Amino acid sequence: MAGIAVVGTGYVGLTSGACFAHLGHEVVCVDNDASKIGILQRGLVPIVESGLGELVRSGLSLNRLIFTTDLDVGLSTADIVFLCLPTPDLQNGNVDMSFMDAVSRKIGALLRPGAIVVNKSTVPVGTTRHVAHLLGREDVSVVSNPEFLREGNAVADFLHPSRVVVGGDDASAVERVAKLYDGTNAPVIMCDATSAETIKYAANAFLATKISFINSIANICEHLGADVRVVADAIGRDPRIGGQFLQPGPGFGGSCFPKDTIGLVRLAEDAGYDFGVLKSVIEANDQQLARTVAKVRNAVGGSLHGAVVGAWGLTFKANTDDRRHSPAVEVVRRLVAEGARVTAFDPTVSDVVPELSSVAVATSAIEACRGARALVVLTEWGEFATVAPTLVREVMAGATVVDARNLLDPDGWRAAGFAYQGVGF
Numbered sequence: 001m002a003g004i005a006v007v008g009t010g011y012v013g014l015t016s017g018a019c020f021a022h023l024g025h026e027v028v029c030v031d032n033d034a035s036k037i038g039i040l041q042r043g044l045v046p047i048v049e050s051g052l053g054e055l056v057r058s059g060l061s062l063n064r065l066i067f068t069t070d071l072d073v074g075l076s077t078a079d080i081v082f083l084c085l086p087t088p089d090l091q092n093g094n095v096d097m098s099f100m101d102a103v104s105r106k107i108g109a110l111l112r113p114g115a116i117v118v119n120k121s122t123v124p125v126g127t128t129r130h131v132a133h134l135l136g137r138e139d140v141s142v143v144s145n146p147e148f149l150r151e152g153n154a155v156a157d158f159l160h161p162s163r164v165v166v167g168g169d170d171a172s173a174v175e176r177v178a179k180l181y182d183g184t185n186a187p188v189i190m191c192d193a194t195s196a197e198t199i200k201y202a203a204n205a206f207l208a209t210k211i212s213f214i215n216s217i218a219n220i221c222e223h224l225g226a227d228v229r230v231v232a233d234a235i236g237r238d239p240r241i242g243g244q245f246l247q248p249g250p251g252f253g254g255s256c257f258p259k260d261t262i263g264l265v266r267l268a269e270d271a272g273y274d275f276g277v278l279k280s281v282i283e284a285n286d287q288q289l290a291r292t293v294a295k296v297r298n299a300v301g302g303s304l305h306g307a308v309v310g311a312w313g314l315t316f317k318a319n320t321d322d323r324r325h326s327p328a329v330e331v332v333r334r335l336v337a338e339g340a341r342v343t344a345f346d347p348t349v350s351d352v353v354p355e356l357s358s359v360a361v362a363t364s365a366i367e368a369c370r371g372a373r374a375l376v377v378l379t380e381w382g383e384f385a386t387v388a389p390t391l392v393r394e395v396m397a398g399a400t401v402v403d404a405r406n407l408l409d410p411d412g413w414r415a416a417g418f419a420y421q422g423v424g425f
């Protein structure tokens, strides 16, 4: 079993660290956020992620999982060091590499002889070599091991991945990293670093393309009188297409797709290629957000100015507390910008959120609807589907619901007196 250090204990780093400990490795998780490390040392988990708390607590009790803010401590026993650092996008579309660069510069002097550094962050093609250069260590190999987990299903995805990708020039380092995943029984694709880095961008860009595609089909269905739910089900049964990521909605979001699609367009540009398809995917996504806002505007009579609107959901999808680049937040932000008075409810939000400071936060789904002329469903939390429309009707001033996730039962809501509008039917 290997000694592993994970630098950056966020959604990816914490999941990786806890799962590697579960697979029997000795793991030290390092983060420069002292409050996050304090929470983890107490056996608590600062994010919403199913099954993660149990793994953290069992790792701690077996002494296989340590949390620290001290890089020295983390790296002193590690044969293999994972970088799970943020790589957000900059205003100009480039990837912000400042976190990767700072840590790579710092750890060069701290790594044990013969250690392996693994990039798990999603990084521009060429970063493996770039990190090797910043480390300045002849005896240290750098390997790319992109992560494909989905928030909300992170532990299961990590322990049962569809595939593991490990890329690098040093075949023995690649094999040692691949071996860490022995307990997962996943097929391992070993390749060069450039291909590994490209695989991650290509995967996210393809998934984003599927979403923009089905959103476009949904919009066409609305004009033709077809039902996108039937269409998506039928095309998704074709194994060449596949049924996942064919649910229309308010647009894609989250911490990965928006930045990775823009990042790949920029990478292509740098390589002299105009990635027109992906540019259209990004544009279609923005139009989908605008279309959702327009449906709410129409639902309140054509102007949002002064309109009271209830919003269900703020996270970028269900079963996570992550609101980074959330389409729900973006739709609410646009509603507010047009003068709407929005009250939102999300199961993971108990207080006013900094990015929507003028939006009131309700303590229940029903309370979010009190006095509202329209309700908009923005995140597919299962509990919203169980709320009785008759109870919602009693507290609302109006009777329109814009279901941007096709989550509710249209017949039940119509029977309760609502004008129901879903996506694509």
Ligand SMILES: NC(=O)c1ccc[n+]([C@@H]2O[C@H](COP(=O)([O-])OP(=O)(O)OC[C@H]3O[C@@H](n4cnc5c(N)ncnc54)[C@H](O)[C@@H]3O)[C@@H](O)[C@H]2O)c1
Residues within 6 Å of the ligand: 007, 008, 009, 010, 011, 012, 013, 030, 031, 032, 033, 036, 084, 085, 086, 087, 099, 102, 103, 120, 121, 122, 123, 147, 148, 149, 150, 151, 255, 256
């Ligand atoms: N979130 C996902 O679903 C997901 C999936 C696959 C890949 N990725 C990629 O993985 C990377 C990490 O994403 P994330 O969602 O886990 O990010 P995150 O923001 O949740 O976690 C990053 C962590 O790094 C820490 N950090 C920042 N600077 C540090 C430093 N100098 N020293 C130590 N720790 C430091 C932060 O405090 C934070 O805890 C990104 O490149 C992302 O694109 C994310």
